[in-house]
Amino acid sequence: MSAAISLEAVSKQYGPKTIVHDLSFQVEKGEIVGFLGPNGAGKTTTMRMIAGVSTATSGRVSVAGYDMANQNEQAAQKIGYLPEHPPLYDTLEIGQYLRFIAKVKGVSSGEIDREIERVCVACRLEDVRRREIYKLSKGYRQRVGLAQALLGKPEVLLLDEPTAGLDPGQIQETREVIRKFGAENAVLLSTHILPEVTMICQRVAIINNGRLLAVDSPANLQRAAEQSNQVALTVRAPAADLEKELRAVNGVLGLIIHPVPSVEGVVSVNCQIEQRDGIEAAIARVVAARWDLYRLERQQPTLENIFLRYVQSAPQKANEK
Amino acid sequence: MRGLLAVFQKELLIYFRSPIAYFVVAVFLLGTGYFFLYDIFSTGNAIMNETFRNMGILLITLIPLVSMRLFSSEYTGRTMELLTTLPLKSWQVVLGKYFGAVSILLLMTLGTAINLVPMYLYGNPETSTILSGYLGFILLGMACLAIGQFFSSLTQNQIIAALVTVSMLLAFWFIGHLKEFQSSDTLRDLFGYLSFANHFGDFIRGLMRSEGIIYYLIVSAIALTLNAGFLQWRR
Numbered sequence: 001m002s003a004a005i006s007l008e009a010v011s012k013q014y015g016p017k018t019i020v021h022d023l024s025f026q027v028e029k030g031e032i033v034g035f036l037g038p039n040g041a042g043k044t045t046t047m048r049m050i051a052g053v054s055t056a057t058s059g060r061v062s063v064a065g066y067d068m069a070n071q072n073e074q075a076a077q078k079i080g081y082l083p084e085h086p087p088l089y090d091t092l093e094i095g096q097y098l099r100f101i102a103k104v105k106g107v108s109s110g111e112i113d114r115e116i117e118r119v120c121v122a123c124r125l126e127d128v129r130r131r132e133i134y135k136l137s138k139g140y141r142q143r144v145g146l147a148q149a150l151l152g153k154p155e156v157l158l159l160d161e162p163t164a165g166l167d168p169g170q171i172q173e174t175r176e177v178i179r180k181f182g183a184e185n186a187v188l189l190s191t192h193i194l195p196e197v198t199m200i201c202q203r204v205a206i207i208n209n210g211r212l213l214a215v216d217s218p219a220n221l222q223r224a225a226e227q228s229n230q231v232a233l234t235v236r237a238p239a240a241d242l243e244k245e246l247r248a249v250n251g252v253l254g255l256i257i258h259p260v261p262s263v264e265g266v267v268s269v270n271c272q273i274e275q276r277d278g279i280e281a282a283i284a285r286v287v288a289a290r291w292d293l294y295r296l297e298r299q300q301p302t303l304e305n306i307f308l309r310y311v312q313s314a315p316q317k318a319n320e321k
Numbered sequence: 322m323r324g325l326l327a328v329f330q331k332e333l334l335i336y337f338r339s340p341i342a343y344f345v346v347a348v349f350l351l352g353t354g355y356f357f358l359y360d361i362f363s364t365g366n367a368i369m370n371e372t373f374r375n376m377g378i379l380l381i382t383l384i385p386l387v388s389m390r391l392f393s394s395e396y397t398g399r400t401m402e403l404l405t406t407l408p409l410k411s412w413q414v415v416l417g418k419y420f421g422a423v424s425i426l427l428l429m430t431l432g433t434a435i436n437l438v439p440m441y442l443y444g445n446p447e448t449s450t451i452l453s454g455y456l457g458f459i460l461l462g463m464a465c466l467a468i469g470q471f472f473s474s475l476t477q478n479q480i481i482a483a484l485v486t487v488s489m490l491l492a493f494w495f496i497g498h499l500k501e502f503q504s505s506d507t508l509r510d511l512f513g514y515l516s517f518a519n520h521f522g523d524f525i526r527g528l529m530r531s532e533g534i535i536y537y538l539i540v541s542a543i544a545l546t547l548n549a550g551f552l553q554w555r556r
Binding site for chain 2: 048053074076081088098103215
């Protein structure tokens with residue numbers, strides 16, 4: 001059985017401009033993959049190609065085993081797609097809108113009511129089904145968009161920034177829905193909210209300027225990123241003396257010292273260090289001999305750092321969108 | 322087939338949940354009533370020839386208001402993206418929408434039937450001529466809607482869609498006038514054949530010619546095919 005979503009050397013050009021370069025990755029069944037990248041990186045363009053809104057200039061996109069170039073109608077039966085702006089008909093009521101989508105997706109007449117009920121419960125829309133869509137708040141519009149994507153039990157869910165514009169409670173609920181769905185199906189989730197990725201995604205694909213920079217689990221990405229060369233400490237000490245002592249430690253390259261606000265006499269320090277084992281211990285020995293040491297740690301690379309590192313190290317193009 | 326039906330039902334629902342369908346139908350019936358009264362009283366005959374002719378012109382100015390939203394609103398509402406990703410073929414979207422708009426046309430036509438009541442009560446009209454006029458009217462309306470729907474698919478601005486459609490329909494209506502200036506017979510025939518008004522005139526006079534029926538159907542078919550082709554090409 002092939003992957004639920006598969007991209008092989010996919011490129012997309014609009015006129016002379018190449019938006020997506022030679023992109024390849026897979027999303028398996030039962031997997032939630034985060035699609036990360038700054039604005040204008042090509043996330044939405046890629047999502048649209050997978051969803052079948054537009055076709056790839058070259059390369060092959062397949063969903064649930066169907067080639068999007070010529071079998072997109074069969075594939076469409078398997079796809080639930082929530083674009084960045086939920087595609088809603090403002091004059092319709094939520095129930096009428098969902099009924100239309102269910103019919104088009106081929107849900108049988110006997111099943112329609114049950115199916116609408118199911119997605120309404122999942123997206124917490126039970127009580128507002130008779131409300132006209134133009135009266136809805138942004139959060140509700142997003143939920144109706146998600147409900148629409150879930151209708152007809154798709155095997156592949158494509159979500160373009162599904163939690164944008166939601167309040168924290170709604171974000172929590174939406175993540176729960178996605179996680180539940182992703183346990184048995186494939187989800188590709190584009191976002192620039194990094195903690196979201198660590199929380200619900202098994203793997204992350206990082207993209208910038210239309211090029212894929214990395215695909216791996218968040219943990220592996222963290223491990224693969226070289227150990228950070230930052231040590232942070234909090235000390236009760238006069239800044240000038242502390243600086244002199246620390247600079248004397250072999251392996252410390254630079255220092256930034258600033259007072260901790262609202263605590264008299266306590267400073268926090270960021271040490272730029274040379275990569276060397278045991279340097280924390282050396283620093284601790286020097287400092288603890290004379291002052292109170294409150295905190296000392298080697299900073300872990302966060303997903304944020306990793307992301308920035310990938311994005312910034314990639315060659316910047318002059319003609320950015 | 323189910324997809325087509327779903328699109329059709331959605332279109333009807335949207336027409337009747339927004340004020341535009343009611344306004345267009347109301348204005349049309351008001352205008353038609355006026356023409357009918359005027360023509361009947363001025364001639365004193367139980368015929369609808371002049372009424373039908375005026376209905377045709379009124380139709381041409383009102384149809385663009387029905388057709389303008391068909392695709393333009395899908396673009397501005399970003400729902401076109403949804404329609405392309407749902408398991409729908411282009412022709413299903415095109416025909417579903419078209420039949421939805423044709424339903425509004427039929428409703429308009431049906432509304433004018435009220436005029437027949439006094440005519441049959443107090444006069445002795447020729448039924449076959451009236452039926453022929455109605456057939457011509459519906460065929461004309463279908464061709465206008467198809468053209469309007471095609472232009473609506475080219476722009477996301479409803480006003481522009483309506484303006485281009487109305488210019489196009491007026492051009493088709495009056496193109497027969499060019500006939501008078503041609504020395505070549507071929508051109509005279511061509512301009513005569515292309516004219517909406519000429520074919521419609523035949524129907525009004527009671528001539529249900531297959532040439533006229535085929536003409537309107539071909540115009541509709543060409544516009545709808547271009548419509549579906551354009552949607553396919555957009556991807």
